[in-house]
Amino acid sequence: MTRIDLKKVSILLIAIVLMLACSKTDDPQNTTPDLNKDRAAILTNLADNIIVPSYTNFKAKLDLMSTKSQAFIAKPEAATLTEFRQAWVDAYISWETVEGFDFGPGTKTGIRNYFNIYPTNVAGIATYINNPSENFEVTAAYDKQGFPALDYLLNGTGSTDAEIIAYFKSSTDGAKRLAYVKRIVDHMNELITKVISNWGTYRSEFISKTGTDIGSPMGEMINGYILHYERFIRSGKFGIPSGAMLNGVVSANKVEAFYKKDISKALAQSAHQAAVDFFNGKNVKTSVEGPSFKSYLDGLVAKDVTTGKLLSEIINTQFVANKAKIDALKPNFYQEVIDNNVAMKAVYTELQKAVRMLKVDMTSAMSITITYTDNDGD
Structure with missing residues (x-):
């Protein structure tokens, strides 16, 4: 039998351990975020x-x-x-x-x-x-x-x-x-x-x-963001005037900018785009996307349970659909409620899909508790 050189074996083992350690550090798959x-x-x-x-x-x-x-x-x-x-x-x-x-x-x-x-x-x-x-x-x-x-x-x-x-x-x-x-x-x-x-x-x-606990800046911010999207974009700009809410009572006189009716669409577009940009962390000055709700969901590898796609991708796809519905409306929402209320209700329905994704799927993935209440069953 060949005599084993213990010194050489020790050196070899140390080298192997160092190689494995370096490999584990350099491999993003093994890095815990x-x-x-x-x-x-x-x-x-x-x-x-x-x-x-x-x-x-x-x-x-x-x-x-x-x-x-x-x-x-x-x-x-x-x-x-x-x-x-x-x-x-x-x-x-x-x-x-x-x-x-x-x-x-x-x-x-x-x-x-x-x-x-x-x-x-x-x-x-x-x-x-x-x-x-x-x-x-x-x-x-x-x-x-x-x-x-x-x-x-x-x-x-x-x-x-x-x-x-x-x-x-x-x-x-x-x-x-x-x-x-x-x-x-x-x-x-x-x-x-x-x-x-x-x-x-x-x-x-x-x-x-x-932290993400109740009262934390992250928790309050996400609650404020979703509440705004749900109550002040979906409901205020579309659901209430069209009658999609409030037991179907149509209230054209409750559109935003009632006396300057031809800017109601521009107001809604501005609000919705701001919500989309905030979700994606879009820099106001450079338009470059940075750390955001989107990147956080991706870091958590949050996926849509039905399709298996990244949840952020599903939400952004819904945002695009919502924007298309809003853009298709005429500038005067008061007149749209009177002449084309089906389209106004369709926007509400489309926005509601995003509300569910944000309020249920996103908050669940982020371990955020919804602390506000709404009475429309969402």
Whole structure:
């Protein structure tokens, strides 16, 4: 028998162990993903590349609207009305890109309640105009301010621009009406300034607390995101006006931007695209996708139980179908409800498919608990 050289065997064994260790480290199949680190990257990308810059972009639009409102208040005439109205439209469309951030500072200020509760309360607006001391910071004031109230004041106080201008130049009430416009715009500026300022301090908490438990930034963000998609896009823009909800009662007068009806589609498109981009982590400035709900689902290898495809792929496919249904509608949703309500209901039905995927499949894969309630059986 050949004598075994124990020293050589030992060296050989050490080499084999080192090779296996290197192989295991280099092989991505053997790497366990650090999900907490992934969530930190997701939260950072969403905060720095979507949430804060979107708020900044919106603030610029609101600032312009404020400037145009001041010009109109100083001199109510056709030219200043036209410019104020266009700035209002641009700011409203931009608002749809940030309305879904109903978590953190957005929730604490209740900004959505002050900016976009519709239909607006026309009788209540008249009361508030005549009583400037009425409190703006109460629930009862929600439907008397924000974009919907400006919609009425700029587009619904007369059948022509001349009549609208006359409404504001009335010798008895014109000054009070102009003062109310100023009050609305000033309050909107105050609230968005507060939200942006609060994000400056909230950011560190948002990106550092990476858990998925109830009350965590991740949990609150996903709940806010899904609630917005379900209640304020699916239901508010389509389900309620079309009668697909509320026991089938058709309510064309409850469309968004009721007095400037030809922008209702543009508002819906802006809101839906913002939701899609947020899901995919699309950078507001560069349009490059980064860490997101999509990447997190992919990291978890979350799949659709029926098809076996990646859940993120199924959700994005549904988003494309939803967009196609919305794009096929005419600009005036009020008229669509009257003339083509089948199409409005079809959008609601298509959006509902995405709601189930987000609310059930996505949250299950992410171990997120839904903490809000809805009464339509979803």
